[in-house]
């Protein structure tokens with residue numbers, strides 16, 4: 164009798180487990196939406212990820228990459244991810260505020276990183292992991308950080324000193340730190356989706372912008388900006404994120420293959436980011452359309468002196484512990 168009950172219970176447990184395991188139609192599709200051109204560090208890394216996933220899973224997973232805001236613009240893509248309309252994104256770290264995770268804006272603090280090595284101490288260490296964990300209550304899982312690069316400022320008039328930006332309308336991403344940064348320059352920040360920037364510059368809705376040169380060049384901003392200064396005043400890079408429910412429900416063997424592909428794509432992204440920005444800088448110069456100014460150390464210092472006070476101003480928003488942890492990791496001195 165006892166044996167029969169035990170057997171029945173075991174059968175019930177197994178059927179419940181089968182019911183609870185979602186059945187994925189094969190191939191499993193991952194829609195990966197992003198806003199930049201294919202020929203950028205993020206665009207290339209997304210293509211690399213697709214290729215490796217399809218090889219490693221022998222076609223059981225198909226990655227559909229939608230570049231250039233083809234599917235969604237900045238704000239919409241976050242909502243689409245949470246709703247499960249797409250499974251994967253790689254938004255700039257400056258775009259997590261609207262999701263309610265303001266801590267990521269630490270990456271926007273002007274001059275906090277003195278180059279990629281500093282940055283990697285954060286993105287490839289415990290602070291990076293702790294930040295990604297903060298996404299989980301939002302139904303989002305962070306898988307990796309992909310580099311882009313350090314930003315330059317552009318406008319239609321020469322930029323050598325902070326005063327050159329006074330009163331200018333400058334496009335920013337949706338980050339309060341970037342808003343404060345532009346206000347510190349006495350400029351007028353305007354938040355716009357990336358897909359709208361070229362036209363806004365062309366029509367004079369904004370006077371200028373900031374971006375790593377790979378984004379500038381691949382959006383042809385050299386056609387609508389006469390001057391660029393290599394200020395390197397801040398970093399722009401990405402968190403690769405997935406819909407958490409989708410990820411958690413994947414068969415374990417598939418998830419491990421995706422983990423391997425993501426690790427390889429991350430190494431690739433971080434290896435090509437600087438090269439790509441350097442190459443695109445040469446292309447902007449060669450276009451003859453945008454005059455590129457390299458600042459002297461003293462000129463850079465003038466930007467730094469005005470922009471570093473933004474750190475204290477934003478401490479309540481970002482969290483002082485997060486800022487201090489980054490300071491410590493990179494050895495930042497005011």
Ligand code: LMR
Nearest residue numbers: 198199255336357374378
């Ligand atoms: C921007 O909006 O300027 C960037 O975040 C675009 C990107 O994804 O690099």
